[in-house]
Amino acid sequence: MADTCTLHLLHTNDLHSHFEKMPQIATCLKTRREQWESQQEHVLTVDIGDHMDRMDVRSEASFGKTNVSVLNRCGYQYATIGNNEGITLPKSKLDSMYEQAGFTVIVGNLLDRATMAPPAWAVPYAIHTFGELRIALLGMTIPFSSYQNMGWEIREPLPVLREQVAALRSSVDIVILLSHLGYPTDCRLAQEVEGLDVILGGHTHHTLPHGERVGNTLIAQTGRFGEHVGHIRLVWDRAAKQIADVSAELFETGQYEPDQRLLAFLQKEHERAHASLIRPIARLERDLRVNWTEETPFGSFLAASIRKWTGAEVGIANGGLLLSDLQRGSLTFAQLLKSVPHPINACAVTLTGSQLAAVLEQAIQPQIVHRELRGCGFRGKIEGWMAVDGLRIRYEDSEEPHIVAIEVNGQPLAREREYRVGTVDMFMYNRLFPDLLQGREIEYFLPEMLREVIASTITDTALVQNAFLPRWEKVPSPGSGHAIERSKGDER
Known part of the structure; x- marks a missing residue:
């Protein structure tokens, strides 16, 4: 031997x-x-x-x-x-x-x-x-x-x-x-x-x-x-x-x-x-298109779907999660898989108005919108524009964009009040938004992935139609020294 x-x-x-x-x-x-x-x-x-x-x-x-x-x-x-x-x-x-x-x-x-x-x-x-x-x-x-x-x-x-x-x-x-x-x-x-x-x-x-x-x-x-x-x-x-x-x-x-x-x-x-996944799950009356750097109805629908799925007051999700358009006509699960291939789940967290405002303010900065993402289940390229539901936001569009007013379900945001926010679990792992991690009562909605959430909500005609209503409104930048517009109860 x-x-x-x-x-x-x-x-x-x-x-x-x-x-x-x-x-x-x-x-x-x-x-x-x-x-x-x-x-x-x-x-x-x-x-x-x-x-x-x-x-x-x-x-x-x-x-x-x-x-x-x-x-x-x-x-x-x-x-x-x-x-x-x-x-x-x-x-x-x-x-x-x-x-x-x-x-x-x-x-x-x-x-x-x-x-x-x-x-x-x-x-x-x-x-x-x-x-x-x-x-x-x-x-x-x-x-x-x-x-x-x-x-x-x-x-x-x-x-x-x-x-x-x-x-x-x-x-x-x-x-x-x-x-x-x-x-x-x-x-x-x-x-x-x-x-x-x-x-x-x-x-x-x-x-x-x-x-x-x-x-x-x-x-x-x-x-x-x-x-x-x-x-x-x-x-x-x-x-x-x-x-x-x-x-x-x-x-x-x-x-x-x-x-x-x-x-x-x-x-x-x-x-x-492919044969098993081309089963029709809905019929779309309009295209849902992807654009990573601006608000889109598809992004708004994703945020609305997460909000509905989690029972939250507000929904937020980054537009970079959407990788391809959904064309009008018959929609199959295979198309959803191509568009939303991530192993990412919905979650909910309780934030104060101040924390929610800070997350939104950070999310619209160009370096965040264009930031390349890797890991945490993300299968896209960049973070993208933050899609929202349950919110109306006015912001100054400049080199350093700045939010001037936020409404939550038709009411001015109250900074001391707590809001239940539906979002994606990726944010809890990649630590991109520190204020989000300071929230309470984090709940994960498993095992359904985002595409399965969308497959469940895409048949809600009103939810789809409402996604075409804008949530973000650009306002002119008044120049330096402009005071922030504060809503009633909006105190720092």
């Missing part, structure tokens, strides 16, 4: 349903596995979560089951979940997503709230053996608070991980963490948890060409959207019972020819998904 054995880890993360890359990934995984196994070396293939993203029709129509079929066909052995699997699917759909999985799902910090046990479709850890070599595989997903509203109990990863490593370290040779926690958290875990050999990361879309060493731990991550497949080569010294060498690299997916059988499967899945 040789003094050493070699283990290869092939890993992907954050594909976000970029199915166009998956046939090439399939070829990469297959050819590399065959190469190394022919040399009597060991191979594990794992995915680190956010493989699924409901912005693609195949994932939307199948609630992620098409992604599971792809993972099966590519020969994955283990996976953890990301937030796109965990909190964009209703609990019943996540419970059924992995029914046909040919791989093991590992997630150690998620429990079913009804039983306080791990989900039926996952294990908290796994032990994989190659002869005498024993490998512990752990999995952690980012602990967003939204899990609590969807029937799950989510736990902070650090204490769970410490407990698992302490229990397993003495009985295994290698400990590998599948981490959908993000690069900064991975670095912290490497520093604070003794006994982690490798962290295969995701969530923050970092591209680490050769991995990074933090203490005794190698951290690796492949970027996003299937642009790379990660490879860890680990040499185990049998006599010394320790890792003799470990290194990381990335394979460019574009260098591989697509797997033709997977390509054909995905084409059929696309046709089937």
Whole structure:
């Protein structure tokens, strides 16, 4: 028997349903596995979560089951979940997503709230053996608070991980963490948890060409959207019972020819998904057009839909959430998916009049309207103009726009009074509007996404018609020293 054995880890993360890359990934995984196994070396293939993203029709129509079929066909052995699997699917759909999985799902910090046990479709850890070599595989997903509203109990990863490593370290040779926690958290875990050999990361879309060493731990991550497949080569010294060498690299997916059988499967899945999503849900009498830098009826309708859905007095939402027009005539769910592909939910928060005014004042500044957004479920490009409902606002249109008067449902805004405001949960995560975060009684409306909210409200003819009434009114800028017009009870 040789003094050493070699283990290869092939890993992907954050594909976000970029199915166009998956046939090439399939070829990469297959050819590399065959190469190394022919040399009597060991191979594990794992995915680190956010493989699924409901912005693609195949994932939307199948609630992620098409992604599971792809993972099966590519020969994955283990996976953890990301937030796109965990909190964009209703609990019943996540419970059924992995029914046909040919791989093991590992997630150690998620429990079913009804039983306080791990989900039926996952294990908290796994032990994989190659002869005498024993490998512990752990999995952690980012602990967003939204899990609590969807029937799950989510736990902070650090204490769970410490407990698992302490229990397993003495009985295994290698400990590998599948981490959908993000690069900064991975670095912290490497520093604070003794006994982690490798962290295969995701969530923050970092591209680490050769991995990074933090203490005794190698951290690796492949970027996003299937642009790379990660490879860890680990040499185990049998006599010394320790890792003799470990290194990381990335394979460019574009260098591989697509797997033709997977390509054909995905084409059929696309046709089937599209057919299921072109069902008519409403008929529009007028176009609802998109314009990210000014008020539009479509934006106003989004704000009105959120207001109605949450039962709030006021609705606000950024126009950058709307990616394509809705044309007059028959409207299908597929068109809504194209226009509003985000895994974003409605929420409600109680704000004082002063806080609401501050949010609106900040929202119309050019640097905010044109600000590029990333993360927090946003699938667009820029923040866009703030759409509102239940409000009439007069503002000076200048280099630094300034609000001069606000009415709430026909009454002057009272700065000391509290208002219930319906908006989007993204604002609670990206911290763009600090005054919004100072509000009370934040309530998340799950699991319906914005497109599902619109699908429910678009049949309200009056709501659609009212969206064509302007909410924002430009007034001439009177020049410097102009006093702010204050409504009755509008005191700072």
